[in-house]
Amino acid sequence: MRRGHLIAALAAGGFCLLALAPFAWLVLTSFKTQLEVTAIPPTPWPGGSLEFYRSALSRYGLMHFVLNSLIVAGGTTACTLCLGVGAAYALARLRMPGRPWLMGALLLVSMFPQISLAGPIWRMLQAAGWLNTYQGLIIPYVTLTLPLAVWILTSYFSELPRELEEAAMLDGCGRLGALVRVILPLAGPGVFTAAILVFIYAWNEFFFALLIMTRRAVQTLPVGIALFQGQFTMPWGEIAAASTVATAPLVALVFIFQRRIVSGLSAGAVKG
Template identity: 35%
Template sequence: MINKRRILLENSLSYAILALVGIAVLIPVLWMLSTSLKNDTEIFTIPPRWIPMEATIAPYQRIWTDYPFARYFLNSFIVVSLSTVISLVFSCLAGYGASRFHFKGKGLFLTFLLVTQMFPSIMLLIPFYKIIQTLGLINTHTALIMTYISFTIPFCSWMMLGYFQSIPKELDEAAAIDGCSRFRTFVQIVFPLSLPGVAATSIYSFITGWNEYMFALVLTQSETMKTVPVGIGQLIGQYKIMWNDMMAASLVAIIPLTIIFLFFQRFLISSLTAGAVKS
């Protein structure tokens, strides 16, 4: 009886803590939703109201009619999708090679990938700008793609390395006995078993690129090349901040991330049951 009460108390405490954390996480999102439904006058009402007196969807309409957010979303989708695919290809190959082959300088190579993540982004801004400018790629999608993959490939390679190391090498040996080449073994046998790791890597790479602001601001100049974070930042004017429009744009910007996460989460969970070696 005492053990049951103790377990019940521990479970109740755990759920209470989770509920508090969940509320703390949802409060900013709910406030964003509340602000996005207010008119230009009500957002400055004191004391602030959680529930708008006269809810309006005008801010959601304005982000599509008064601002070129459709173009911003298209730019972000193109740049982030391509950079995610490129990062996955190179990180999977690098992770598989590092997990299966022993070569001179392997430790130095992996250390170099890790060290590249230790530099603050602001320190790399000027070198990146000079390189992109020399290549004549300022104000292009290619500039942003090159920049984003330089950030994501090293970390994604480490993520995939850890996952490939968890896949038994006996599978490679069995495939080699059956006459499979190394590349065919990777594509047909090892890669399908690494799909949970690919899903996690995809989520990381997509979120990193979608939320990036600083490099997108510096490397793009025209309105037709700017991304969603830059577009949202432009709602801060010199004399006025469009809080309701900004919150509406921010909530709409969350939708692609939520869809990507839900899609890959389901795919990840369904892939966790994939077996490798029958014992």
């Protein structure tokens, strides 16, 4: 038994190294100077320069990409949770005919290839004049994150004892009152987990952002990073700096909320 644990620990260490080393290289690159980045063979350890961060901020407008991403990801998270909490409560608590069908239909949506939605959504947004607007991007994001949110929230709501709401309703709360005053605070961790996962999805999404946001002023971070172009050479240092900025909050989220993310992802997947 002990030997098994040692092997597992060694293997886990190996997986950690594989997972972190490539990203660490990118972070190291972001602190180099232009000379160090284009040295052949590479300089492994940076002198510790902030040159690329400065240039990403001033010449590539990094801050406005960050701001757009915050608006879109924040807006998506808020809308998805508002719609998702209601739907999940109905599915978990109220007697619904055809409940398995509805859950299955939602699961189906999360499997649609984006390309099959892209043309129609683009045309609908064009007709509404919503290309290059925040709401134009938030709408498809909300649609695509709803299934995940509803699955997670439904599984959290189902675990709360029914007696809680019944007591609240005896005390004169309506159903909605019971949901808002009793269930939501207790399901807080579940709501928070769904929020983290939806936020990460919206922060990272690239395909729809690329189609819908063609004007620089409204582009999100992934689009900005994918389209970074230098005048003569690839601006690797600036890309590395912008990538570090885009990823640092996510890495922080993962290390702080590892347990929640793991339970959320497996609630969305395995309990189905």
